[in-house]
Amino acid sequence: MSDNIYTRVTFFSGENVPLEMHKARMVQRVNLISATERLDVLTRTGNNTFLLPNREVFLDMLTDSGVNAMSENQYAAMLLADDSYAGSETFYRLEKVLQGFFGTKYYLPAHQGRACENILASAYVSAKTPNVITNYHFTTTKAHIMLRGGTVHETVADSALATESDVPFKGDYDMGKFDALVKKLGAGSIAFVRVEAGTNLIGGQPVSLASMREVSAYCRKNNLTLVFDASLLADNLFFLKTRERECLDRDLASIVREIGSLMDVVYFSGRKLGCARGGGICTSNEAAYRKMRDLVPLYEGFLTYGGMSVREMEAMAVGIQETLDIHNISQTPLFVEAFGLELQSLGVPVVTPFGGLGCHVDASRFIPHVPQEQYPSAALCSAIYLVGGVRGMERGTLSESRNPDGSEHLSNMELVRLAVPKRVFTHSQIKFAADRIGWLHKHRDLVGGLEFEEEPATLRFFLGRLKPVGDWQRRLVDAFLKDMPSGL
Ligand SMILES: Cc1ncc(COP(=O)(O)O)c(C=O)c1O
Numbered sequence: 122m123s124d125n126i127y128t129r130v131t132f133f134s135g136e137n138v139p140l141e142m143h144k145a146r147m148v149q150r151v152n153l154i155s156a157t158e159r160l161d162v163l164t165r166t167g168n169n170t171f172l173l174p175n176r177e178v179f180l181d182m183l184t185d186s187g188v189n190a191m192s193e194n195q196y197a198a199m200l201l202a203d204d205s206y207a208g209s210e211t212f213y214r215l216e217k218v219l220q221g222f223f224g225t226k227y228y229l230p231a232h233q234g235r236a237c238e239n240i241l242a243s244a245y246v247s248a249k250t251p252n253v254i255t256n257y258h259f260t261t262t263k264a265h266i267m268l269r270g271g272t273v274h275e276t277v278a279d280s281a282l283a284t285e286s287d288v289p290f291k292g293d294y295d296m297g298k299f300d301a302l303v304k305k306l307g308a309g310s311i312a313f314v315r316v317e318a319g320t321n322l323i324g325g326q327p328v329s330l331a332s333m334r335e336v337s338a339y340c341r342k343n344n345l346t347l348v349f350d351a352s353l354l355a356d357n358l359f360f361l362k363t364r365e366r367e368c369l370d371r372d373l374a375s376i377v378r379e380i381g382s383l384m385d386v387v388y389f390s391g392r393k394l395g396c397a398r399g400g401g402i403c404t405s406n407e408a409a410y411r412k413m414r415d416l417v418p419l420y421e422g423f424l425t426y427g428g429m430s431v432r433e434m435e436a437m438a439v440g441i442q443e444t445l446d447i448h449n450i451s452q453t454p455l456f457v458e459a460f461g462l463e464l465q466s467l468g469v470p471v472v473t474p475f476g477g478l479g480c481h482v483d484a485s486r487f488i489p490h491v492p493q494e495q496y497p498s499a500a501l502c503s504a505i506y507l508v509g510g511v512r513g514m515e516r517g518t519l520s521e522s523r524n525p526d527g528s529e530h531l532s533n534m535e536l537v538r539l540a541v542p543k544r545v546f547t548h549s550q551i552k553f554a555a556d557r558i559g560w561l562h563k564h565r566d567l568v569g570g571l572e573f574e575e576e577p578a579t580l581r582f583f584l585g586r587l588k589p590v591g592d593w594q595r596r597l598v599d600a601f602l603k604d605m606p607s608g609l
Pocket residue numbers: 186233234235236259261262317321350352353390391392393400
């Protein structure tokens with residue numbers, strides 16, 4: 122069996138199809154309600170796709186977090202879990218897997234990615250060291266740093282923010298920007314330097330191994346702590362294997378171990394990496410381990426479970442090992458590519474090159490008439506739900522926090538993320554989503570903006586409630602019903 126085909130098979134007809142290298146043996150029923158019903162639901166739930174009940178969603182493309190399909194081996198491992206508060210065998214099994222995977226010595230368990238960020242920010246961010254440098258911020262990372270009075274500085278190249286591009290590794294550090302920042306801020310004021318795999322907010326864009334090496338060498342030379350967010354490592358690994366020449370013939374295990382050796386601290390959301398629900402922090406640096414260790418029982422739980430169910434820990438241990446299977450990690454990127462190509466063929470503007478995590482629709486090119494102050498990405502998310510029952514996630518100005526003076530912090534990008542969790546959707550469901558978004562694009566002039574009805578002070582995108590500016594949603598549904606009288 123060849124690994125090199127990455128399951129991208131060309132049909133005799135010439136069509137390229139992302140072939141599934143798995144079969145479904147357990148399924149969940151989904152509902153497709155009508156556009157009229159969807160308008161009622163959206164109004165009731167404050168135009169926030171986080172607040173939609175799953176029973177009223179057809180394709181849940183909100184996120185890949187905790188919703189990737191698990192393998193039969195993961196389910197089987199759950200039965201063997203050792204449930205004890207302290208000293209559980211499950212912990213030692215997971216610790217051993219992580220030691221082998223990243224080549225690191227210590228593992229601190231935490232219940233999910235943001236819990237690791239809380240611990241990291243508590244341990245490293247202070248009045249003396251308020252600055253964190255990163256390729257690009259992630260919402261929860263930034264919130265934890267800001268909560269402690271810190272500031273996040275970004276170093277991706279300006280070209281990484283162009284939604285249409287052929288730059289293969291948009292998550293790379295711009296070393297000129299990085300060096301200038303370190304000089305400006307002073308190395309002594311930097312809490313840590315962060316590299317995020319599969320850079321989430323710019324469209325699931327990967328970081329190259331070459332860039333990680335450069336950043337690591339710079340940090341070692343300047344005595345800076347380098348932290349790696351490995352939550353989206355699986356997708357990033359696929360792109361290293363397919364886009365970075367020296368990785369083409371390297372085995373995945375050796376690439377991951379090299380990455381581990383370049384970093385001082387690695388943390389991850391096990392809701393993403395390992396396709397389960399959990400997380401943790403890995404390091405070989407004893408001082409870093411000691412700095413964070415005592416915070417685990419305080420915030421998470423005892424050191425051998427860290428707030429996780431032991432069943433999830435067993436599933437995560439198996440899932441992390443399965444990250445080294447190219448057929449496992451190729452599934453999301455290949456489906457994202459198929460989704461993106463389908464949308465492009467319908468004229469829909471999407472982020473290129475296609476990344477991991479999901480297909481990212483560019484709201485600023487889709488509905489340029491909606492000003493950023495009226496949250497175009499959120500408005501497009503609502504419109505996509507109205508016409509297809511598809512739940513996407515706003516990744517634009519609404520996902521930002523306001524400036525300290527209360528003014529809007531306008532996002533660099535206005536995106537709608539349509540996540541493609543691993544092995545969850547069929548190809549025809551992807552085609553359905555693309556078809557409905559294609560219809561919406563033809564009727565894009567009907568889409569208007571949103572305004573807040575209720576705005577939480579932190580991470581407002583999770584629980585905020587909005588309403589349409591004017592009656593565009595009613596008019597959009599009327600137009601949809603003309604073309605699709607069943608409303609489906
Ligand atoms: C890159 C990245 N880091 C951190 C997190 C936070 O992880 P969690 O949702 O498990 O708290 C996420 C989650 O989406 C993520 O994508």
